[in-house]
Amino acid sequence: MPSRSRTCPGGPPATGHEARTPELVVHLAFFLLLGSSLARYVQRHGAQPEAPAVLALAGTLAVLYVIGRRATAGPGRTASGMARLGVLVAVWAVLVGLAPSFAWCAVPLFYTALRTLPPRAAYALVAFFTAFVVLAQLRLADRFEVDVVVGPPVVAVLATAVFTHMDRQATRQAALIHDLVRTRRELAATERREGTLAERQRLAMEIHDTLAQSLSSQRMLLQAADRLWDSDPGRAREHVRSAASIAERSLTEARRFVHDLAPADLAEGGGLEAALRGLASRETTDARTVTCVVDGTPAPGALPDRVQSALLRIAQGALANVREHSGATRAALTLTHLGDQVRLDIADNGRGLDTAALPERAEGVRGHGLPAIRARVGQLGGTLTIESAPGEGTVVSAAVPLHPATVEVPAP
Incomplete structure (x- = not known):
């Protein structure tokens, strides 16, 4: 049977179990009607001279129906599909002319015409089928009967209306599925973009709090060594050794950063308090501009890794701003x-x-220091407080919960 899958512009074809079930019912109806008409003809007219021709045409009609269905199973109208439909209709018309009882096979052929032809041509062919059925039924009747004239057109109109409604529903469903698939793809693309931005933010903060700060300290130490190289070689060499120590530590941080591991200070053991004391010691020894001390009591229990890493990075960023x-x-x-x-x-x-005058976001703030601190605190669901006044120093206070939930924070 010639068939095509209905499609919506830009959408997938309306295929699947819902689309195949009506087609199977129509195919079954065609062969049941063809078989019953053939049995009726053989019982009543099997001895007539034209019986072999009727049997041959019935067999040809069945073969053409099967071949046409398999050959035009793909989507879209094709010239070959419409040609096969024309041959099918011609064979059916000759068969009905010889044996009017085969006229009711036209009902499944309505579906074939509506699936294969453009709407106007399909409606014209349905009208042809209907007229042929009426004439065939009048030939079989002994006298003129109203139901023979009214019945086939009513069946044709009903079948056409049902098909048209189902076809429009299938088209709307295909369009809806297409929109859902497109929306899902857009959502996935948006999530990928957000993930990329979040990863960029994380990389920017990590680089600022580790490599950038270390490079800044090395530059300051090497500049100091250069100034003292002639007047005080001993201190100059001490500065160079300090810069080399920072470079070695930066290399360790970079390796751990690449493998997404904890900061090197935390990996050495001792917890957050020990890591902060090590950071303060290096700031005091290396920069030689800020004396840094640590106060606090040991935690009653081990802090979550996320909290320890974030607070250490916050301390590094804040001290870099101080320095x-x-x-x-x-x-x-x-x-x-x-x-x-x-x-x-x-x-x-x-x-x-x-x-x-401090902005809530990164506009006007050089680097990633304060915005990075604000982002880290926000990601842990905590609060950041800054207390300061011109000439009176600054206190940066970050409070975070011990068991933070993941919070999405826009990139600074």
Whole structure:
């Protein structure tokens, strides 16, 4: 049987179990009607001279139906499909002319015409089928009967209306499926973009808090060594050794960063308190501009790795800001455990700043220091407080829950 899968513009064909079931019912109806008409003809007219021709035409009609269905199973109208339908209709018309009882095979052929031809041509062919059926039924009747004239057109209109409704429903369903698939793809693309932006933010913060700060410290130490090389070679060499130590530590951080491991200070053991003390010691020894101390009591239990890593990175970023921008000579790190929260305070005696002028986001802030700190605190569901005034130093306070949930924070 010639057939085509209905499609919507730009969408997938309306195929699947829902589309195949009506087709199977139509095919079954065609062969049942053909078989019953053939049996009726053989019982009543099997001895007539034209019986062999009727049997041959019935067999040809069945073969053409099967061949046409298999040959035109793909989507879209084709010239070959419409040609096969024309041959099928011609054979059926000759068969009905010889044996009017085969007229009711036209009902499944309505479906074939509506599936194969453009709407106007299909409706014209359905009208032809209907007229032929009426004439055949009048030939079989002994006298004129109204139901013979009215019945076939009613059946044709009903079959056409049902098919048209189902076809429109299938087209709408195909369009809906297409829209859902497109929306799903767009959502997946959006999630990939958001994941990429989040990863860029993480990389920017990690690079700023590790490699960038280390390079800044090395530059300062090497500049100091260059100034002292002639007047005080001993101190100059000490600065060079300190720069080499920072470079070695930066290499370790870079390797751990590549493998997405914990910061090197935490990996050495001792917990967050020991890592903060090591950070303060290096700031005091290496930079030689800020004396850094750590205050706090050991945690009653081990802090989650995420919290420890984030707080250490926050301390690194805050101390980098103190060293590079505040002009401070002293900084203090204080770690406080408050039940279900832990708070890290970084205080300095620098020139201070106007907190009212601080942007909420990164606009106007050089580098990633403060925005990165704000983002890290936000990702842990914590709060960041900055207390400062011009000439009075600055206190940066980050409080985070001990068991943070993942929170999406826009990239700074």
